[in-house]
Amino acid sequence: LSSRELTTHYLKRIQHFDAQLNSFISVTAEQALVAADAADRARAKGEAGPLAGIPLALKDIFCTQGVKTSCGSRMLDNFVAPYDATVVERLNAAGTVSLGKTNMDEFAMGSSNESSYYGAVKNPWNFSAVPGGSSGGSAAAVAAGLVPAAMGTDTGGSIRQPAAFCGITGLKPTYGRVSRYGIIAYASSLDQAGPMARSAEDCAHLLGAIAGHDLRDSTSVARGVPDYLEALDAPLSGLKIGLPREYFGDGLDADVEAAIRSAVSVYESLGATVREVSLPHTHYAIPAYYVIAPAEASSNLSRFDGVRFGHRCKNPQDLMDLYKRSRDEGFGDEVKRRILIGTHTLSEGFFDAYYLKAQKVRRLIRQDFLDAFEEVDVLMGPASPTPAFDLGAKKDPVSMYLQDIYTIAVNLAGIPGISVPAGFVGGRPVGLQILGTHFAEAQLLNVAHQFQ
Ligand code: GLN
Numbered sequence: 001l002s003s004r005e006l007t008t009h010y011l012k013r014i015q016h017f018d019a020q021l022n023s024f025i026s027v028t029a030e031q032a033l034v035a036a037d038a039a040d041r042a043r044a045k046g047e048a049g050p051l052a053g054i055p056l057a058l059k060d061i062f063c064t065q066g067v068k069t070s071c072g073s074r075m076l077d078n079f080v081a082p083y084d085a086t087v088v089e090r091l092n093a094a095g096t097v098s099l100g101k102t103n104m105d106e107f108a109m110g111s112s113n114e115s116s117y118y119g120a121v122k123n124p125w126n127f128s129a130v131p132g133g134s135s136g137g138s139a140a141a142v143a144a145g146l147v148p149a150a151m152g153t154d155t156g157g158s159i160r161q162p163a164a165f166c167g168i169t170g171l172k173p174t175y176g177r178v179s180r181y182g183i184i185a186y187a188s189s190l191d192q193a194g195p196m197a198r199s200a201e202d203c204a205h206l207l208g209a210i211a212g213h214d215l216r217d218s219t220s221v222a223r224g225v226p227d228y229l230e231a232l233d234a235p236l237s238g239l240k241i242g243l244p245r246e247y248f249g250d251g252l253d254a255d256v257e258a259a260i261r262s263a264v265s266v267y268e269s270l271g272a273t274v275r276e277v278s279l280p281h282t283h284y285a286i287p288a289y290y291v292i293a294p295a296e297a298s299s300n301l302s303r304f305d306g307v308r309f310g311h312r313c314k315n316p317q318d319l320m321d322l323y324k325r326s327r328d329e330g331f332g333d334e335v336k337r338r339i340l341i342g343t344h345t346l347s348e349g350f351f352d353a354y355y356l357k358a359q360k361v362r363r364l365i366r367q368d369f370l371d372a373f374e375e376v377d378v379l380m381g382p383a384s385p386t387p388a389f390d391l392g393a394k395k396d397p398v399s400m401y402l403q404d405i406y407t408i409a410v411n412l413a414g415i416p417g418i419s420v421p422a423g424f425v426g427g428r429p430v431g432l433q434i435l436g437t438h439f440a441e442a443q444l445l446n447v448a449h450q451f452q
Pocket residue numbers: 108109110111133134153154155156157158159186293404
């Protein structure tokens with residue numbers, strides 16, 4: 001099978017099905033065919049690696065040279081990135097073929113994809129359900145077979161939760177494992193890019209391609225990238241699994257719990273031992289996150305002022321009018337809400353009470369995980385308390401924020417996490433979340449692969 005044939009196959013599926021799903025913001029068919037032909041030529045010359053010619057999609061948060069990069073916002077509806085993100089550069093170097101840019105919550109703020117300027121995405125398993133968010137377009141496109149894999153980003157669950165809702169595998173790497181250069185910043189101390197695909201094995205291929213130090217991101221870590229494929233088949237006998245008590249408490253849907261416990265019992269049959277552990281500060285993760293993330297976002301989003309790039313209002317009266325109206329017209333409600341919260345918590349007189357306090361809580365949350373990993377190798381639990389909810393079901397922002405109870409602490413701690421499909425509840429997929437200590441991606445992929 002040539003890459004041109006493969007690429008054409010997926011482009012046709014996008015053409016047939018995406019009018020309904022709305023998982024893509026831009027489809028770059030012409031560029032894809034050029035890249036596919038280049039990969040086919042490289043293969044004919046014996047110069048192609050394992051990813052050469054493989055189609056994939058990129059969340060529309062990754063800057064792509066010459067291609068619109070909207071971040072799901074009206075603010076960037078007219079923005080064509082002048083350069084490639086490091087992740088994109090590395091994928092191109094590996095010979096992958098991008099089919100386009102996927103839909104997402106505006107500026108990655110959300111858990112349902114409903115905050116996108118380009119409209120909601122449908123869950124391929126049930127058209128009245130959300131695909132999750134913020135990488136909902138990437139998850140839906142992979143689940144519907146419109147593309148074999150896609151890239152997402154995860155600031156508080158945005159890879160793992162949509163992967164769970166759509167029944168695919170999604171990996172959030174350790175903070176610093178993957179360069180953030182060229183990824184439109186939401187909350188810089190939490191953002192991390194990772195693969196979303198049909199299997200842990202596919203994720204291993206993709207992580208190997210994108211991971212590693214980058215001089216253009218000072219928070220990327222100078223540490224060798226292991227061969228993530230090598231460890232996939234390691235036996236799990238003796239693996240110590242911890243089940244955090246706080247991840248099985250109030251608010252967890254009983255059927256989701258049953259699906260997760262039955263997944264855990266599969267690991268027991270593979271020779272793993274299971275014990276309960278505690279992450280005592282779990283309760284504070286959502287409040288701490290909703291101080292830190294909006295604070296960083298309010299600062300990051302101050303660059304969208306109608307001057308250098310992005311949306312500019314018509315006929316500004318003066319500079320203040322230009323700023324105000326450009327931002328008022330360019331940003332949606334959820335983004336404005338977070339800018340207001342962030343500006344407030346960072347302002348004089350409130351900084352110590354909110355931001356500084358949240359940073360202290362963050363340290364405690366991180367320590368909870370480090371303590372747990374003294375006792376066990378990996379943690380397991382649900383990726384989300386319920387399966388995908390219905391479109392329009394969560395109108396109150398706080399009820400949306402509470403969705404992220406099992407994913408958000410992971411970003412505050414900087415550790416890696418993966419969500420793998422673990423059955424269905426009411427016809428909607430459920431995700432088993434597996435967490436490891438910093439830089440334990442190879443182990444997470446191994447554990448996920450053994451389940452699949
Ligand atoms: N749902 C969370 C938020 O709205 C996380 C989003 C993300 O990981 N980008 O901030």
